[in-house]
Amino acid sequence: MLAFLGFSVQRAWQGFWRNAAMSLAATATMTLMLMLLAGFWVVQAGLLAGLDFAEQKVQVVADLVDDTPQTAISDLERQLTAMPEVRTVDYVSKEEALQRFRDSRAAQGQSDLTTFLAQNPLPASLEVSLWRASDYAPVAELLRGDKNVKRVTNIADLAARITTISEFLRTGGVVLLGIVGAIVLFIIINTIRLAVLGRAEEIEVMRLVGASDAFIRWPFVFEGALVGLLGAVLTLSVLGAASDPLSRMMVDFFQILPIRVGTISRDVAVLVLGTGLGLGVLGAWVSVRTYLIR
Amino acid sequence: MTLAPFRNRRPSPPVDGAADGTAPEKGRPGAFGRRPRAAAGERRRPVLVLNNVTKTFPNGRSALKEVDLVVPEGDFVFLVGQSGAGKSTLIKLLIRDELATEGQVILDGDDLARLPRRKVPNVRRKVGIVFQDFKLLPTKTVRENIAFALEVTGTPRRAIGPAVDRVLALVGLTEQAAQYPSQLSGGEQQRTAIARALVHDPRIVIADEPTGNLDPLISWEILQLLLRINELGVTVMMATHDADVVTALRKRVVALEEGRVIRDEVGGGYHRTT
Numbered sequence: 001m002l003a004f005l006g007f008s009v010q011r012a013w014q015g016f017w018r019n020a021a022m023s024l025a026a027t028a029t030m031t032l033m034l035m036l037l038a039g040f041w042v043v044q045a046g047l048l049a050g051l052d053f054a055e056q057k058v059q060v061v062a063d064l065v066d067d068t069p070q071t072a073i074s075d076l077e078r079q080l081t082a083m084p085e086v087r088t089v090d091y092v093s094k095e096e097a098l099q100r101f102r103d104s105r106a107a108q109g110q111s112d113l114t115t116f117l118a119q120n121p122l123p124a125s126l127e128v129s130l131w132r133a134s135d136y137a138p139v140a141e142l143l144r145g146d147k148n149v150k151r152v153t154n155i156a157d158l159a160a161r162i163t164t165i166s167e168f169l170r171t172g173g174v175v176l177l178g179i180v181g182a183i184v185l186f187i188i189i190n191t192i193r194l195a196v197l198g199r200a201e202e203i204e205v206m207r208l209v210g211a212s213d214a215f216i217r218w219p220f221v222f223e224g225a226l227v228g229l230l231g232a233v234l235t236l237s238v239l240g241a242a243s244d245p246l247s248r249m250m251v252d253f254f255q256i257l258p259i260r261v262g263t264i265s266r267d268v269a270v271l272v273l274g275t276g277l278g279l280g281v282l283g284a285w286v287s288v289r290t291y292l293i294r
Numbered sequence: 295m296t297l298a299p300f301r302n303r304r305p306s307p308p309v310d311g312a313a314d315g316t317a318p319e320k321g322r323p324g325a326f327g328r329r330p331r332a333a334a335g336e337r338r339r340p341v342l343v344l345n346n347v348t349k350t351f352p353n354g355r356s357a358l359k360e361v362d363l364v365v366p367e368g369d370f371v372f373l374v375g376q377s378g379a380g381k382s383t384l385i386k387l388l389i390r391d392e393l394a395t396e397g398q399v400i401l402d403g404d405d406l407a408r409l410p411r412r413k414v415p416n417v418r419r420k421v422g423i424v425f426q427d428f429k430l431l432p433t434k435t436v437r438e439n440i441a442f443a444l445e446v447t448g449t450p451r452r453a454i455g456p457a458v459d460r461v462l463a464l465v466g467l468t469e470q471a472a473q474y475p476s477q478l479s480g481g482e483q484q485r486t487a488i489a490r491a492l493v494h495d496p497r498i499v500i501a502d503e504p505t506g507n508l509d510p511l512i513s514w515e516i517l518q519l520l521l522r523i524n525e526l527g528v529t530v531m532m533a534t535h536d537a538d539v540v541t542a543l544r545k546r547v548v549a550l551e552e553g554r555v556i557r558d559e560v561g562g563g564y565h566r567t568t
Contacts, residue, residue, distance in 0.1 A: 004448065018433050205429055208389065210418030210494065211446035213411075 004214070012110045012222035015199065021229060030189045030231025030280070031238075034182040034272050038239055040180050041271055044173045051166040056087065058133040058162060060145040061153045063123040068092070072148050074128075079142065080128055085135035097122040123150060134163040144244040185279060192224050192283030196291075201289045213292050220284045228280020232273045238270065298419035334433070338366040339528045340400075341498045342388065347397035349383055349553075357383035359553040361397070365531060370524045372540045373533040374564055376378070376390075380382045385502050388531075389421050390414050419447060422491030422499040422528075426506040428483045430475040437462070437471040440490045447494070461489040465519060481512035488519060498529040499517040505536055513539065537564035 016023045064073065073091060080089045092100075098120050102112055114120075122260050127138055136159045143152045196203075199220075243265065342365040349358040358380045365371055373381050386392040390406045401407045402420050409417060418462050422515050437458055442452045442500050462468045465485040484504055491499055499519060503511035514539035517539055524530045534540060540547060541563035 003450070007445065007448075201429070202431055205431060205442070206446045208418065208423055208429070209443035209446065209490065210415040210421075212448070214413040215446045215448065 004218075008216075008218040008222050011219035013218060015223050016226055018196065019198055022198050023223075026191045026195050026227045027230045027234070030188055030227055030276060031234045033187055034231055034235040034276055035238065037180060037184050037275060038235060038268050038272050041268055043207055044177055045267070046172055047169055051169060055162060055166060056129060056131070057132045058130055058136070058155060058159060060128040060130065060136055060139050060143065060152075060155060062126045062128070062149045063151045064125060064144075065148050066123065067152045070126070070146040073124075076126065076143075076146055076148065080126070080139065081141060083142070085130055085132070085139055087129040087131050091127075092125045092127060094120050094124045097125065132163075133159040133166075156209070184275070188228075188279045188281040189286060192227065192280065193287040195223075195227075196220055196284065196287035200291070203288070207291070216292065217288050220288045221281055224273055224280035224282075224284025225277055226280070228276035228278070229273075231280070232276030235272050235276070236269055239265075239272075281285055299397075314560070338368060340364050341367050341402055342531075343370075343398070343400040343541075344384075344387075345398040345400070347387065347394045349387065349392065350395045350522060356395075357553050358387075361550075361553070361555055363548060363555065363558070365529060367497075367529055368527055369529050369531075370521070370543075370545045371531045372543075373544055373550065374535075374540055374547060375532060379550040380553040381550055382502065383553075385500055386410050386498060387421075387531060388498075389423060403416075406529075412533045415447070420494035420497040422488075423493060424484070424487050424499065424501040424504045426496055426503040428475070428487045428507075430483055430486055432475055435472050436467055436478070436486050436489075439475070439486055440493050443490050443493050457493055461493045464492065464523075465489045472479055479512070480508050481515055484508065484512075484516050485519060488516070488523070492523065492528070496528065498531060499523060501530065501532040503533055503535065505534065505539070510538075517543075540564040547568045 077089050077091065080086050098114060101122060102114060105112055126143070128143075130139065132138055133155075136155055140152050140155075143149050203216055297566055310421065344361050344363040346355065347358055347361045347363075350356040355454070361380075361384070375381055377393060383392065387394055387406070388401060390399075390409070393407055401417055402412075404417055406417065431442065434442060440458045441454050444457060449457075459468070462471055465488055467482060467489060470478060470482060475486065478486065484507075488499075488501075488504075499520070505516050505521070508516065513536065520530050520532060521543075544561040546560045547557065547562040547564070549562075550557060
């Protein structure tokens with residue numbers, strides 16, 4: 001068994017270099033395709049992160065009746081927090097609301113009007129952040145039903161718009177990634193098939209002298225794996241070299257996007273290695289099969 | 295005359311002193327010539343039996359019709375016939391590249407149609423096959439081409455070297471072992487192919503037009519080599535167009551025409567002699 005493995009790996013290595021032009025062409029194709037796939041993946045991941053961020057910005061704000069007792073507020077907060085749709089609940093007191101108003105006026109460079117007021121006209125409020133904008137309805141309903149709530153901001157329109165956009169982009173992204181994936185699959189498998197085809201003579205001789213299927217198949221499968229692995233490593237090193245300046249640009253550009261670069265690059269590494277290795281092996285397996293079933 | 299072919303042969307000298315017709319030694323690779331050979335007149339066990347074999351291709355063309363053929367161990371058989379007579383199809387059946395539509399093909403006791411797929415390589419190792427176009431790998435030397443047949447069938451590394459040396463000596467290519475096929479003459483290339491066919495110590499060597507690409511002098515050289523291999527006890531079946539060779543050698547001749555055996559006689563010529 002060990003001898004067989006040694007034989008297969010050695011033959012795969014020899015095969016790769018004896019037919020170097022073809023092997024390197026296959027590796028180059030593999031690299032380009034994997035880069036395409038990884039590029040789409042990164043764009044898709046960035047897009048989804050952006051969408052999540054946008055959705056999380058959607059808040060249901062409930063203005064409270066003045067002089068609502070603290071216990072009632074805490075009670076309402078507890079109820080809201082218990083809801084699965086709710087991400088966070090923040091209580092904004094009358095004083096804080098006034099302070100925010102002042103800050104925003106100051107930020108716009110306008111004079112502070114509140115000094116003319118005898119009392120604070122702004123209500124205290126609960127700001128409820130949601131996981132998904134589309135899930136606002138039950139939250140809004142609960143708040144409207146509470147007697148201490150004076151008014152609930154109507155976000156139906158906004159939520160509907162965001163949901164539509166995000167669903168469209170999500171579905172579109174998945175479809176596009178699927179199409180790119182299929183193209184990559186076909187191109188890689190065909191490239192490896194070409195490489196195997198170039199060795200048809202050798203396979204025929206092997207068959208004629210009585211080599212078992214395993215002895216014919218495994219060297220090619222290992223060779224396919226080698227092409228896949230080499231392509232993946234090349235892709236990752238190119239991405240690695242490019243990712244620093246690229247992500248700096250991304251951060252500059254989309255300052256607010258909470259993309260965790262670490263997670264994405266780990267996902268991409270797994271994706272690229274897995275796809276490269278998997279397609280290399282699959283391509284070789286399928287290509288050699290044509291010769292075995294006879 | 296159409297006698298049972300294995301009678302009426304000239305006595306063959308016993309090889310290695312063993313002439314008792316017992317079961318052959320399970321040989322080392324390349325160790326032919328050690329196989330015991332039946333004495334003249336004794337019934338030898340058949341290496342190859344075709345029993346009422348018909349082959350019809352999916353497109354409806356039938357290449358072989360009700361072919362009966364028995365090749366006993368140690369025989370030298372010429373397979374003759376026009377192009378399209380069914381010679382190539384017959385050879386494909388023998389290495390189980392194709393399966394018979396009807397009838398049985400039995401090689402060394404194995405019914406090829408009933409053989410499970412994973413056993414097919416074992417049968418192919420019992421058949422040494424030689425083609426008109428040699429089918430040598432251009433990126434390998436003579437030695438590597440021959441060793442390849444053993445490597446890809448899982449022969450232990452230490453057994454490969456000696457086996458290759460033996461067949462190289464037999465076909466007279468020891469000097470050329472390190473050369474590539476492109477550096478060899480046609481005859482040398484065909485000898486390399488024959489050495490590769492022999493290195494498994496096959497039960498039968500099948501040569502499909504082995505001299506088709508060679509000039510007459512070289513053809514005789516190849517034929518002499520096949521005869522010598524046959525002398526060593528290996529059964530040989532040779533498909534050929536070469537009427538001179540067939541007529542001169544007076545060996546068993548099986549003639550095919552439109553998929554039928556029209557003649558099977560010992561000592562016959564290429565053409566019907568009557």
